[in-house]
Amino acid sequence: MTSPFPFTAIVGQDDMKTALILTAIDPGIGGVLVFGDRGTGKSTAVRALAALLPPIDAVEGCPVNSARIGDCPDWAGIKDERIISRPTPVVDLPLGATEDRVTGSLDIERALSRGEKAFEPGLLARANRGYLYIDEANLLEDHIVDLLLDVAQSGLNVVEREGLSIRHAARFVLVGSGNPEEGELRPQLLDRFGLSVDVRSPTDIEQRIEVIRRRDAFDRAPETIMAEYGPQNDALRDRIVSARAALPEIETTENILRDCAELCVALGSDGLRGELTLLRTARALAAFDAAPALTRDHLRAVAAMALSHRLRRDPLDEAGSAVRVGRVVDDVLA
Template structure:
């Protein structure tokens, strides 16, 4: 049994119970997108678009809860890593350079909710100019980006957030740093996090320039199967009635998933992708008329993360097939007269480039109206 899971189970009575990730039914695309971003945060986060009441917030909180505890420098507001300079605040770096001993503690991966009405100061942090001028010190009040370092930053209804704030979030997520400047005083701190945005398409779309900056795009729909709906309702009722017993039931699965993620993160640097597959990925992007090279880069990264998750060190065509729609569907140019949904379009071009049979083409060729092999 994993010590992290065991210790967290002992805290159920004192810590708010979180619905276990391994108990969530359905929404496989969303769950996979989140897991792959945890394995490789450089994928660039995920945009989850779909119906209301489909468990978006529940799934994201569940993911943060199943992740292994992280080691942080005690007393540091930025969750600084004790040995990685790229995840370390200037204050910690100065201590280490001066030869001072630093103490560390273990803590849960931070999961920060960004409220819709948040101001830029609340997100980025503020500098106390008066204190800086009178006392000669950089008095900095950390914001949500500081709290989210090495964790998950969740923005619900991101399509309703001010475009400028979305820009700030995406810049920090891409660079891993947040810089605050006021009256000639500049402060910088690490802000490397998995950015997760969610929204309902009925309430407005995100600008294409901003949408393109999210690594993956997951679409979720309300479950239609009555049997599955009943299962989801029953699970939720069971959890609400006795959270401790419900969590105990899924403890072994949670521990197994946590270990799988740790192994995948370690294996990721060993994963390779064949040159011919890279060329094919870029050909798909070119034929879909995807602007820029983000689509190529994200597809490569995501396929590698999937191979690592499944215990392999070589990317297969099937890995690419499973991730390419999430990596490209939101980067296509919108044609108002286009009736085919973007996921189908990406899949069709993928099949052509990789020389795979298209199910609909097979159906028309064999004259049955059904793909080959289907009776």
């Protein structure tokens, strides 16, 4: 099986890569929505993330990747607490997936062959403690969107049908991608993404040539590209691990909290999710930079990705949402 394209070999798209890295440092940020042109590396970046992330420790055979036997659900029937190391799960949610496929359902094979009523886990079980990736998230069916909203809020998947009463942990980072020309995302789901970034096709000729060069080299001899960028991937992985360890120690002053609140009030964002996401994202960036304290520079760096998708529409302002956030940041944090 061919390895994914190396994360550090992706040319440009810095905002997208930064957003993915920050959610790897602090999954509590709430996921990433990547909107943009076709063929700009959205799917490539998410799949490259799987190979980049540190492995997790999980109970062998546990269908929800539990870290200890006490967290493994009873219906799984796991008796031996043997801890193994496995890659961080990155699970694709296909557009045509049924609700049974997503949440899990009655194991028909065991029911017919043995007469046993057993649960067959779905995609949400596999994604626990990892990433759930939705390509073309704006084209998801409404009932699947409603289901994801419930699970994303509670961190628990509950299945009550076909004589089954099952619940299990389902905490994952939601990553969605899509093309805005093919339809908008429902506001309820949009609000569940912690970060939002736009990607565009590069216009610089030299950058486009470099994209072609690296992709062509990978398609022809993937082991060569892996050998070239493997050390960079390893260094980035070590930096993410160090940032995770440093995250609780990042100093956050009262002035920074005030800055977060003033920014969101000035932007007119609804609720308090904007402030909380901005704070967590900036703190993850500070940890990634090995900074001892959270500063206004960190807030400036992440404000657009944390707040741009939370703005109300302004028909009198033709500027993009990121531009509007930038103007407010300049005013509030002058």
